[in-house]
Structures are given as C-alpha cells and as structure tokens.
Amino acid sequence: MAGDSEEERDGFNHTPLRIPGLLYVSVKMENPNLTLSGDLLPHVSGSFPLGPSWDPSKALSMERESATVWELSFVVPPNHEALEFKFLLKPKCIDNPCFVEEGSSRVLVGGAWQDGDRMALFRLDNDLVLEYRVFVEAKRISPFDLAASWRAYQENFRLSSVRGIPDVSINSEHQTGSENITSANLELDLEHYIVPSPSTSPSSALAYAANSTENPRSLGGGSASISSSMGDGSVPMINQPETVGEVHAPDQSKVYQSPGMVKSQSVGTICPPEKEGSLRGVSIDRGVGFPRLVKSSSSDTFTTNFNLDPGTKNSIPAAAGAVAAAAIADQMLGPKEHRHLAIVMVSLPARGKTYTAAKLTRYLRWLGHNTKHFNVGKYRRLKHGSSQSADFFRADNPEGVVARNEVAKMAFEDMISWMQEGGQVGIFDATNSSKQRRNMLMKLAEGRCKIIFLETICNDVEIIERNIRFKIQQSPDYAEVPDFEAGLRDFKERVAYYEKASLSRVYETVEEGSYIKMIDMASGHGGQIQVNNISGYLPGRIVFFLVNTHLTPRPILLTRHGESRFNVRGRIGGDSALSEAGELYKKKLAKFVEKRLKSERAACIWTSTLQRTILTAGPIVGFPKIQWRALDEINAGVCDGMTYEEIKKNMPAESRCKDKLRYRYPRGESYLDVIQRLEPVIIELERQRAPVVVISHQAVLRALYAYFTDRPLQEIPDIEVPLHTIIEINLGVTGVEEKRYKLMD
Numbered sequence: 001m002a003g004d005s006e007e008e009r010d011g012f013n014h015t016p017l018r019i020p021g022l023l024y025v026s027v028k029m030e031n032p033n034l035t036l037s038g039d040l041l042p043h044v045s046g047s048f049p050l051g052p053s054w055d056p057s058k059a060l061s062m063e064r065e066s067a068t069v070w071e072l073s074f075v076v077p078p079n080h081e082a083l084e085f086k087f088l089l090k091p092k093c094i095d096n097p098c099f100v101e102e103g104s105s106r107v108l109v110g111g112a113w114q115d116g117d118r119m120a121l122f123r124l125d126n127d128l129v130l131e132y133r134v135f136v137e138a139k140r141i142s143p144f145d146l147a148a149s150w151r152a153y154q155e156n157f158r159l160s161s162v163r164g165i166p167d168v169s170i171n172s173e174h175q176t177g178s179e180n181i182t183s184a185n186l187e188l189d190l191e192h193y194i195v196p197s198p199s200t201s202p203s204s205a206l207a208y209a210a211n212s213t214e215n216p217r218s219l220g221g222g223s224a225s226i227s228s229s230m231g232d233g234s235v236p237m238i239n240q241p242e243t244v245g246e247v248h249a250p251d252q253s254k255v256y257q258s259p260g261m262v263k264s265q266s267v268g269t270i271c272p273p274e275k276e277g278s279l280r281g282v283s284i285d286r287g288v289g290f291p292r293l294v295k296s297s298s299s300d301t302f303t304t305n306f307n308l309d310p311g312t313k314n315s316i317p318a319a320a321g322a323v324a325a326a327a328i329a330d331q332m333l334g335p336k337e338h339r340h341l342a343i344v345m346v347s348l349p350a351r352g353k354t355y356t357a358a359k360l361t362r363y364l365r366w367l368g369h370n371t372k373h374f375n376v377g378k379y380r381r382l383k384h385g386s387s388q389s390a391d392f393f394r395a396d397n398p399e400g401v402v403a404r405n406e407v408a409k410m411a412f413e414d415m416i417s418w419m420q421e422g423g424q425v426g427i428f429d430a431t432n433s434s435k436q437r438r439n440m441l442m443k444l445a446e447g448r449c450k451i452i453f454l455e456t457i458c459n460d461v462e463i464i465e466r467n468i469r470f471k472i473q474q475s476p477d478y479a480e481v482p483d484f485e486a487g488l489r490d491f492k493e494r495v496a497y498y499e500k501a502s503l504s505r506v507y508e509t510v511e512e513g514s515y516i517k518m519i520d521m522a523s524g525h526g527g528q529i530q531v532n533n534i535s536g537y538l539p540g541r542i543v544f545f546l547v548n549t550h551l552t553p554r555p556i557l558l559t560r561h562g563e564s565r566f567n568v569r570g571r572i573g574g575d576s577a578l579s580e581a582g583e584l585y586k587k588k589l590a591k592f593v594e595k596r597l598k599s600e601r602a603a604c605i606w607t608s609t610l611q612r613t614i615l616t617a618g619p620i621v622g623f624p625k626i627q628w629r630a631l632d633e634i635n636a637g638v639c640d641g642m643t644y645e646e647i648k649k650n651m652p653a654e655s656r657c658k659d660k661l662r663y664r665y666p667r668g669e670s671y672l673d674v675i676q677r678l679e680p681v682i683i684e685l686e687r688q689r690a691p692v693v694v695i696s697h698q699a700v701l702r703a704l705y706a707y708f709t710d711r712p713l714q715e716i717p718d719i720e721v722p723l724h725t726i727i728e729i730n731l732g733v734t735g736v737e738e739k740r741y742k743l744m745d
C-alpha cells in the first residue's frame, strides 16, 4: 500500500546496517632539492597509534614514491583520536644524529591536518635549512577491501620455499629417489596425451614459406581471392601486361621520410621482508596489496602523438624500451630515405633464402617492427603460371630474363608502396643473383628506402640436396609435375643456369653497397658472417639475430608451472607455492620430460626465478636447470596479489582490456615490456642446438609462443596457454611445427 514503510510491509526492521568504513590516509613529503637532502631518509615519529613512541630510533621510515616524494600510508577509523607526530630525517649511516622538524607537533584529525599543510623545516648542523612540502590525502575504504588486501599482503610475504637454490643446478637421480611419483606415472606412449592445437597454430612443418608471403597488389589486387586460390595449390594465371614493369614515380608528399644507418666502410667477419611491526589497529602499507592512491595509469605511456611527417605514425614500432627509443631517435635524426629498410635477399636457389627471410620477418614483427615479406616467386607464378621449365630461368633466354625482371620490379614497387603507407622493413625475397638485377633495385630504391643485401651462401652439398628435395615436394612450381625425379632434374638444371660462369648474367656475389653475407651458417656450428657498411640499431639487431640462428632441428617445450595457490584463489602474480594439483603436475612433468628427452643428454630446463616454476622443475632429474629473471611473470605492480575483481573495484578508472598489449600496470609492466625483456631469451632459444624445456608463466609463454607461431602482437595477450599442458614447438629445416600434450584433466 502506498505510504507504508518497509517495516510495516514485512515486519522487519530495515534500518540500514552501518558499515563505518575506514580511512586510508597517505602522508607525503616532497623535497625537490635532492642534492641537499642527499643521504637523509624521511621518517615519522609520534604518539600511539601512529608510532610506537617518540623515540627517534623507533621512527617509521617513509617509502620513496618517486625521486622527490616520500610517503607513508596507514588506516584509521574515521572518528579516530587526534594523531600527534613529527617528521624526522635520519641519515643512512646510523652513527650520525637525526634531525627533527622545527615547530610544534602535527595533529591529524579525521584524515586532515589541524594546522594546515605547513612546510616541514629541518635545521641541519651547519645551519642549512631543508624545506619539504607536506601533503595528506584521506580516502574511505571498506573493511572488506582492507581485509582482502591484508590477506594478499601476508600471502605475498610468505617466504619462498626455494630460496637458496642456486641459479644453475642439476638434480641427480639419487636425490629424487625419495619422491613419491607413483601417482604421477604416465602411459608409455606419450601420443596418448596429445590434444589438438588451436586452429591458429602453424599447420605443419612442411608448409612452404613462400606461400604465406605478401600477395601481389599489382597483380589483380584482391588479396583475399589470391590467397584462397593459393591455398588449394592451384595457381591462377593473371595476365595484366599493362601494369607489368611500370615504375611509378613516388608521390613525394606521401613518402614517409626517415633516417638510417650507413657509416662504416669496413668489412668485418664475425665467427660464430621483513614485515613491519604488528601495529595494533594501524596497518602500515609497504606497497603490496593495499589499494594505494596511485596516480599513474600508464596504458597511455606509449604514444605516437608527436610531431613527425604525415604518414610516419605507422612506422613507429609497436614496442617499448630500446626498440621504441631507437626507432624514435632514427626518425628524428637520420636521412629521410633511411626510415624504411629493404632487406634484399641474394642467393642461388635452394640455399635457404626464403626460410631465412621468413624467420627474419617473424623476429622483426615480434619486436614490433612493421615488417613484410615479398616473395618474387609468388609474383612470377601468378603472372606467368607455376609450371615454367628450367629454360625460363636461363640467363641467355632474353624473354625469360625480361619476364623475371618485370615481376621483380612489380614486387619491389609493391613493397615501396607499402612502405609509403607506413611499412618499416620490407624483406625482398628473390635470387637477385646478378649485379645488373641489384643495380635495378638500387635505382628503384633511390630516395625511397635504404637497401641492405642479405646473401646466403651454402657449400654443404647435403644441405643443398635436402633443400632441393623439399622444394620439389612443396613448391607450387612442381605441384603439377607428378614425377618426383623429373622435377628434381628440372630444378637442378635451373640451379645450374644460375650458376653458369660463362654467361653474362651469372651468379655474382655481393660486393656493393651495404651487405650481410652468411657463409655456411645453416648448421649452427662453424661458418661465418661478413658485414659491410652496416650501422644503426635495426641493422645491428638483424646481424645479431642472424649470427645466432641456424637450422638444426630441435624441440622447445613450453609449459606453465603447476597450478599455484594463487591460481586457486584467482590472485595474480605473487610468489606462492604449488596447489595439490600443481604438485601432481610437477611429478607428471618430470616423467614426461624423462620419456620425451631420454636420448637428449644436452637438453636444458629453464625456469623463472619465482618459486612456482622452480618447484615445478624440482623432480626433473639429469638435466641442468637455469633460472632466468627474464622468464618471471608479467609484473602486475600495485595490483600484484589482487584478484581481477579487486582490481576492478579498487582501480575503476583503469581499463586493461581496452589495450591489453600496451596497458602497463601502475609500477608494473605491459605485455610490450615483457616482449622487450624476452628478446635475449628468444636469441638464446634460436642459438641453442639441443632441446630446451621452458617452465614459465602465462603472459611470458604467450609472448614466446607468439614468436614461434608468428602471431600478431595484438593477439598475444589473449593466446590460450592452459595450465598442465606442454606445448612442443619443433624448429626444423622447413619451419615450425606444434604439438600439445595435456597431462592432467
């Protein structure tokens, strides 16, 4: 009935329950003059409950919030008694006297000063006066939030049970003999545990790398239709002579101008807590767990909004750290045409050129550089059909030479057009084996991009034979040749035409311009790399990458740690130990590794420095174990130890899902940060020639997995990396293959 009170309606007393809430108080001191304050650390001393006593030796230290700001936070009831205290400066060296602020004690009531925000003045021995600005902020929080944060704080500070394990260790069989691993026995056949990989993973080791290169825009445009027709192996003939060979003068207003690298002319050869007091009603925040009053949300710290030429914005790598810094510096300082880099491959057929080009493309993309792979063979097949015989490739066949130069020009022009739209690195994949062809490309590049030739020389007949056989099996050029031996003969004839020394257009090793020459480096031992006229950040990284990569097949096993106690509670980060399920997984994993790598005595186990991965590796015997800090989980900063729910509640303004790749947790990391710190891990994984088992974390494994499977950066934060599952990546001569084993339901 209208007008009835709620009590009258149901007979219950609806007087709202009073949740008093608490005051989260943050007291700050700021001194911009760091040189004067030097070794003096701000402290607070006062009456209970803020400080245990006025004794300066028991004063509470403030925490450094930034270079000039110090902070102490605590929680009190809103109707708290007046808190009386003073600031102190204590020297780092305990033998020196401390300095107490001038004037009367400060009094805090209801989260506010009674006597305003007066400056804190300290008179030092030599009559020097130090002035600090003082602030106080108070915020009401619920006791539930406080309790949750306190619990997270305590859990976070539970001492790790793996402290003291050296960074590099190896368990003997004997040590683990006592472990009860009967419950963890695995079926003899590991295939029993295989589960399907996500549909986005690399389809097969036998995928032909050239197929996934750029689709020609100058040949029929519709890339979707071209790619679908390539997919089933049948290659359409598209004949558009009017576009062939046209060299369009670039619209200089649209050309994105950039800097570069040329300098040296030398030819070089590189051969291979303590918990703070129990505070009787007052909780002192030491930076973990409490909903602190944090200013910075840095999802927008990566900004491309600075003053560059139009068209430049896409050329800035989607990256953090060194990659971003180097790119920006290059954009500001270097010659304009060097802002785009063309890596022009040079080699005889079957020397691993396309594979190297694909690998380099993947690496640069993963680092955040906008990179594309242009394969001239793909253009040739679309323009002239895939079933050209060896004759087409003869250097004394003028029509063949013209036709091949035409498609090379088309592909190069497509690459330049893409650069003008913001592309950064184009990898131009063709034999480019004569000086005349390379001169043509250098002319096309003039004023538009910087060229570095990347020549791969291989003298190992076994590797060449293997590459040739793979080519016959996989290349669309031989898709319609049913007789393998006939294909083999034809392709060998083709190679011989490129090699012939008596003809005018023969294979000519690169001696001009900027170049990187890889000689017999495919096996990963021996060989050499020569560099000429190379300088700058990106070319330097490319050389470093190439020095470390090789084609020796080996598996890399990626797995998350066994389920942790934090995983069970839905808390992120932290350094908790394993749950019961996690304990079982670590035993199963040890059995799995024992079986999978039984004949691989040089294999290695890498973990992070967090106890959940070290514990997971514990029962694995017989292999060296190495802890890498770079493999630690994404640092969730002030959110470390919270649940996603608590983060939402405590930091409503932060929205990580808007751009999870770039979102940097306050005082923590973004996915882009994680990628940057993983670069040495990738280089080392490329360099290793024996299997590696990487036991790490969700975010880190997403980033590593994305590298091997060439997933776009934007997808990394959502890649599926389930617990208790091993992702086996096989790096082979032909590419990357994936298998997944699920050891537990």
Ligand SMILES: O=P(O)(O)OC[C@H]1O[C@@](CO)(OP(=O)(O)O)[C@@H](O)[C@@H]1O
Residues within 6 Å of the ligand: 560, 564, 566, 567, 571, 572, 573, 574, 633, 634, 636, 696, 697, 698, 699, 717
């Ligand atoms: O980037 P999101 O999707 O939050 O995933 C990363 C999170 O995964 C977790 C688990 O939720 O990793 P971990 O298994 O190593 O504990 C968190 O610690 C970490 O913050």
